[in-house]
Amino acid sequence: MRHITKIYPNGVLADNDVTFEVRAGEIHALVGENGAGKSTLMKILYGMERPTSGQIILRGKPVTIHTPHEAIALGIGMVHQNFMLVPSFTIAENIVLGAEPLRGAFVDRRAAIAATTRLAQEYGLSVDPEAVVDAVPVGMRQRVEILKALYRGADVLILDEPTAVLTPQETHELFAAIRQLVNAGKTVIFISHKLREVMEISDRISVMRDARMVGTIDKREADEHLLARMMVGREVFLDIEKPPAQRGPVVLKVRDLEYATEAGVEVLKHVSFNVYAGEILGIAGVEGNGQTELVEVIAGLRAPLGGVIELDGKSIAGLTPREVRRAGVAHIPEDRLTNGVAMTLSIQENLIVDRYAREPFTRGGLMRPAEIARNSEALIEQYAIRAPDGTLPVGSLSGGNMQKVVVARELSSRPKLLIAAQPTRGVDIGATEFMHEQLIKARNAGVAILLVSADLSEVMSLSDRLAVMHDGRIVAIFPDARGLTEEEVGLYMLGTKTMTPAEIERNW
Amino acid sequence: MQATLPTAPAFDRAAERARVQQERRRSAMIDFSVTLGTIALALLVGFLVMLIVGKDPLLAYSSLLSGPLSRSNRTGRWIEDATTLIILGLSVSIPFRARQFSLGAQGQMFIAAMIAAVVAIYLPMPPVVAVLLPLAAAMVVGFLVGLLPGLMKAYLNANEIVSTLMLNAVIVLLYDFLLTNVFTPPGSQSLRSELIQPNSMLLRLTAIFGVNLGRANLAVLFVAILVIAVWALLNRTPFGYEIRTIGANEKFARYGGINTRRTIALSFAIGGAIAAVAGAHLVLGVHQRLIPGIAAGLGFEGIVVALLARNNPLFIPITGVFYSYLRVGGDIMEQEAAVGAEIVQVIQAVIILLLTAQVLVDYVKARSRRARSVSCAA
Ligand SMILES: Nc1ncnc2c1ncn2[C@@H]1O[C@H](COP(=O)(O)OP(=O)(O)OP(=O)(O)O)[C@@H](O)[C@H]1O
Ligand SMILES: [Mg+2]
Numbered sequence: 001m002r003h004i005t006k007i008y009p010n011g012v013l014a015d016n017d018v019t020f021e022v023r024a025g026e027i028h029a030l031v032g033e034n035g036a037g038k039s040t041l042m043k044i045l046y047g048m049e050r051p052t053s054g055q056i057i058l059r060g061k062p063v064t065i066h067t068p069h070e071a072i073a074l075g076i077g078m079v080h081q082n083f084m085l086v087p088s089f090t091i092a093e094n095i096v097l098g099a100e101p102l103r104g105a106f107v108d109r110r111a112a113i114a115a116t117t118r119l120a121q122e123y124g125l126s127v128d129p130e131a132v133v134d135a136v137p138v139g140m141r142q143r144v145e146i147l148k149a150l151y152r153g154a155d156v157l158i159l160d161e162p163t164a165v166l167t168p169q170e171t172h173e174l175f176a177a178i179r180q181l182v183n184a185g186k187t188v189i190f191i192s193h194k195l196r197e198v199m200e201i202s203d204r205i206s207v208m209r210d211a212r213m214v215g216t217i218d219k220r221e222a223d224e225h226l227l228a229r230m231m232v233g234r235e236v237f238l239d240i241e242k243p244p245a246q247r248g249p250v251v252l253k254v255r256d257l258e259y260a261t262e263a264g265v266e267v268l269k270h271v272s273f274n275v276y277a278g279e280i281l282g283i284a285g286v287e288g289n290g291q292t293e294l295v296e297v298i299a300g301l302r303a304p305l306g307g308v309i310e311l312d313g314k315s316i317a318g319l320t321p322r323e324v325r326r327a328g329v330a331h332i333p334e335d336r337l338t339n340g341v342a343m344t345l346s347i348q349e350n351l352i353v354d355r356y357a358r359e360p361f362t363r364g365g366l367m368r369p370a371e372i373a374r375n376s377e378a379l380i381e382q383y384a385i386r387a388p389d390g391t392l393p394v395g396s397l398s399g400g401n402m403q404k405v406v407v408a409r410e411l412s413s414r415p416k417l418l419i420a421a422q423p424t425r426g427v428d429i430g431a432t433e434f435m436h437e438q439l440i441k442a443r444n445a446g447v448a449i450l451l452v453s454a455d456l457s458e459v460m461s462l463s464d465r466l467a468v469m470h471d472g473r474i475v476a477i478f479p480d481a482r483g484l485t486e487e488e489v490g491l492y493m494l495g496t497k498t499m500t501p502a503e504i505e506r507n508w
Numbered sequence: 509m510q511a512t513l514p515t516a517p518a519f520d521r522a523a524e525r526a527r528v529q530q531e532r533r534r535s536a537m538i539d540f541s542v543t544l545g546t547i548a549l550a551l552l553v554g555f556l557v558m559l560i561v562g563k564d565p566l567l568a569y570s571s572l573l574s575g576p577l578s579r580s581n582r583t584g585r586w587i588e589d590a591t592t593l594i595i596l597g598l599s600v601s602i603p604f605r606a607r608q609f610s611l612g613a614q615g616q617m618f619i620a621a622m623i624a625a626v627v628a629i630y631l632p633m634p635p636v637v638a639v640l641l642p643l644a645a646a647m648v649v650g651f652l653v654g655l656l657p658g659l660m661k662a663y664l665n666a667n668e669i670v671s672t673l674m675l676n677a678v679i680v681l682l683y684d685f686l687l688t689n690v691f692t693p694p695g696s697q698s699l700r701s702e703l704i705q706p707n708s709m710l711l712r713l714t715a716i717f718g719v720n721l722g723r724a725n726l727a728v729l730f731v732a733i734l735v736i737a738v739w740a741l742l743n744r745t746p747f748g749y750e751i752r753t754i755g756a757n758e759k760f761a762r763y764g765g766i767n768t769r770r771t772i773a774l775s776f777a778i779g780g781a782i783a784a785v786a787g788a789h790l791v792l793g794v795h796q797r798l799i800p801g802i803a804a805g806l807g808f809e810g811i812v813v814a815l816l817a818r819n820n821p822l823f824i825p826i827t828g829v830f831y832s833y834l835r836v837g838g839d840i841m842e843q844e845a846a847v848g849a850e851i852v853q854v855i856q857a858v859i860i861l862l863l864t865a866q867v868l869v870d871y872v873k874a875r876s877r878r879a880r881s882v883s884c885a886a
Contacts, residue, residue, distance in 0.1 A: 322765035343756070
């Protein structure tokens with residue numbers, strides 16, 4: 001890709017004279033801060049966006065790619081940052097969608113399943129061809145996306161932040177599959193914010209910053225610190241340092257909490273724990289073991305079946321999200337696109353959803369645009385949200401910057417309890433460092449923090465105490481997260497080890 | 509290599525912002541010219557249709573295009589119709605902004621007309637009060653009639669399209685029944701109520717300007733206030749913020765602490781209260797009594813006006829004035845050139861189709877951008 005420039009219709013310059021070269025058969029990592037233009041560059045290669053100027057050269061020949069269709073015909077496949085599967089279709093149906101094997105006028109289901117199984121075996125990407133997408137975990141959905149691209153004959157595979165939603169085990173499996181793909185002669189472009197992964201998997205690494213290509217280096221010449229410096233333009237501290245916790249009184253008390261889905265599946269089984277003022281309680285666990293539901297029940301988005309939830313001694317169980325917020329709870333939701341933002345509203349408006357009716361944003365029944373703008377200017381500045389103007393719709397921000405909007409709003413609400421679900425998912429290292437600092441600052445100021453993260457190293461290094469969830473239960477609470485090893489925690493996560501109820505209760 | 513790498517310039521917010529604003533102005537200009545172009549195109553299509561079927565297309569077309577201005581009483585008709593349509597458009601825009609497809613304006617207008625008439629006919633009142641009280645009574649009833657499907661949607665998740673349409677049917681039947689059996693004085697030749705008391709009649713513009721402006725009346729001044737009020741409600745009050753947030757992403761609204769059920773129900777109710785203003789206008793300003801089918805078909809014209817304005821209260825006066833011009837012009841064409849009402853409807857439909865085709869606007873924008881970037885590159 002030569003001298004690619006892209007200006008979006010709203011005037012945002014996403015890529016500025018970017019030249020990017022990938023060699024056949026390599027694993028090429030593309031890294032850079034949120035909003036640097038990585039996804040845009042890849043969407044151009046995949047024909048989803050057209051460059052304002054510039055040229056794409058594939059196997060020595062200049063090509064024009066106007067639609068994903070043309071990209072696929074040229075052997076380019078892409079797995080997006082936000083998945084694009086049909087949730088109500090089976091996995092096999094999704095994989096063959098758009099190029100279905102036909103028998104007469106009908107889709108040949110058996111052929112679809114056979115093709116899926118064959119591809120899955122060939123590349124070591126295990127999926128259940130007959131399961132409905134809606135019902136399978138994210139890790140499998142992602143393998144489906146990859147298989148889908150392979151099914152259509154992709155030689156060059158673009159993976160946009162594939163590991164952001166994966167557990168360490170799943171990441172491991174994905175990397176094994178990527179290596180297998182490359183051995184089979186494919187080329188992989190891999191976007192990630194996790195430098196450890198980049199160093200582990202890639203052959204060469206390109207760094208983007210502020211819509212420009214900073215440079216491409218060989219993995220052998222690189223290390224995490226150098227990459228971080230290239231991305232951010234300054235030294236980044238990758239290790240978390242925090243003073244010892246000054247633990248205060250209990251802020252959140254959860255006892256025997258139960259929750260079941262409408263279909264009657266028990267998801268939370270007698271969950272009990274405390275979160276104290278001035279500490280971070282981390283919750284580790286393989287995704288899908290009740291963490292999502294736990295967070296949403298506490299935040300008032302789902303009604304519990306039974307049990308106690310108290311904030312500062314007052315029950316908040318079964319209250320509406322509004323009442324829960326009033327009581328002093330802030331919530332960084334796991335799924336920012338569904339819950340965390342309204343894409344078509346402006347950044348300004350997204351930043352006040354929990355406080356629009358209060359001073360200074362509303363006075364005498366009227367909202368005050370100047371105050372709303374001031375709030376957003378301050379938060380954009382403070383959280384380094386890459387947006388030229390607070391009046392732009394949130395939907396035009398890059399993934400990581402949307403996340404910053406959510407975090408900025410929730411942290412600035414001065415909560416007693418902050419529930420942070422995957423707070424740094426998809427966020428670049430500079431911003432991750434910043435958010436970690438903010439979380440620790442809040443904790444030092446006496447906020448009780450409940451942290452849920454699929455990133456095991458993140459929960460382990462950030463938390464003061466660590467609870468592990470497995471199959472809807474708390475199976476362990478470690479009174480001191482320091483000195484634990486990932487392997488040890490992993491055993492609890494998989495359910496092979498559990499603490500006794502008495503031991504857990506001692507650590508509530 | 510290391511030394512040369514981190515040299516990309518920092519994100520320049522001021523420059524970015526200037527570019528974004530310039531881009532926005534350009535895009536607004538394109539929006540506007542595309543709208544104008546669409547109207548011209550639709551008129552052309554209408555002309556072609558008329559060439560094929562009509563006897564005297566030139567006469568017909570000139571009466572459509574200049575009809576509402578050709579005589580003062582026709583201009584009056586245009587003013588009167590625009591008044592009603594703008595109020596209706598405003599009414600519809602409120603639930604629409606919350607993404608609630610309330611189609612209840614039709615019934616709300618009928619029942620409001622009836623309530624306003626009852627008060628204005630039977631309850632003796634001093635001047636001014638005689639206007640305000642029937643209006644207030646109509647608005648209260650409109651509010652309640654709107655609230656019902658609103659509550660059903662918010663708390664029982666009953667489909668609002670179905671419930672509002674059913675309610676409309678019931679109200680229209682009730683209106684016909686009461687008009688025939690209760691409001692029409694015994695021995696009357698035609699089916700209509702008595703006139704409202706003179707104190708309740710809105711002053712006609714004819715009386716002010718001394719030229720015959722038909723039934724156009726003082727309500728037209730009230731429209732300006734209402735436009736600003738609805739704009740302010742949507743854009744400057746917490747309630748408006750709640751409505752727009754729900755319209756943008758209901759889950760987000762709930763997560764953020766908005767009482768979504770209450771807001772949804774209220775959006776229907778406030779729409780109902782404003783539709784009632786339109787209904788009261790028909791009685792106090794236009795007909796000065798109840799007549800059969802007093803608001804027939806108007807509810808849907810209000811939806812068109814709101815949609816053409818993309819539910820933006822500040823554009824609704826423009827689309828309302830434009831659309832009523834077309835309606836009145838169409839009527840005149842029908843009379844003068846003996847063109848069937850169908851042709852008029854075809855022209856109206858073409859305009860609406862073209863204008864609502866957002867795709868077209870986006871296409872033109874993309875084209876112009878490409879043309880521009882090519883010329884930059886050259
Ligand atoms: N559809 C769009 N319309 C307008 N602007 C956009 C659009 N998509 C992205 N942008 C803007 O373009 C810039 C680059 O976005 P892009 O998504 O390429 O970033 P990224 O490097 O992938 O970031 P992240 O790591 O956060 O995913 C951002 O400033 C973003 O706000
Ligand atoms: Mg991206």
